[in-house]
Amino acid sequence: MNELQRTLIANGVGAPPAHVLEAVDGHLAHRRIPGAPHSIYEEVWHLAFWMELSLDWIAGKPTPYPEHASEGFPASTTPASTSEEWPRLKNRFLRGLQTAAAIAGSPEQLAQPVQCLSQGTEVSRVMPVRDQIEGIAAHNAYHLGRIILLQQLIGVWPPPSGGDTW
Template sequence: MNLLQASLAGGSAFREPSQLLDGLTLAVASRAVPGVPYTLADVLTHLAVTGRASLDLASGGRQTWPEGLDVWPDPPTTEEGFRRLVDDLTLGLAEAQVLAGDPSSRARDVLTDLAAHNAYHWGQVALLRRLLGDWPEGDEA
């Protein structure tokens, strides 16, 4: 695994997204934290939308960022929709791992930006889970 793959997957310097998502439900992800202008579901939806747009750029599926893309759309309102969101995030991270294995120059630039962006927001996810009293069982870090 190269440094870019590790930065996208977590595990050394960052908590792995799979750990941050473990056991998370829509009910918890939709709860507001006083003083915080977004919910976990909002942040996860943002990660999914921006991740997909970035992966489309990195893979050559698009040449430019989608004009007018709503990067903070409303999060899902059903458990089924939330599960789909989590699945999309997980699949997107796997796709990013593959692309980062031997990236073109363009893909490396896009994925490096995505890794930094994601690190920031996965940190928010970790903090919000702690503030909501929903940190994954047995994970004290």
């Protein structure tokens, strides 16, 4: 496993994402914390959304860039009755990480160019796949840190499999 793969799915920059989410049930995922703009559910939905967008581009699917930032979070903040079920969302996110990690393990694929659609009339960007995978890793690290902070505020950190407590 190389360092980029470790950052995506293991302990490259903190607790593995699967550990971060392992003890989060549907109730906890939807719990609102005073002063926090998003629930754990919304943070994971956001991560899955943007990762899938990048993975679509890498796969050659011309998925449009969202017109508004609000499209990168779930439309409804109401719990499970109107949104994707938490276990399904969590699994979708973790499967996407496995896909990204598999790509990160292929030097040939990392070197391939990928067209990334831009917002509105901006010109699409072309970059190596590595740049998109590194972007996924950085974005995930940021939002997983937010998720850990929410868990700390609720009093459910560290998870059963362990995680840094500092």
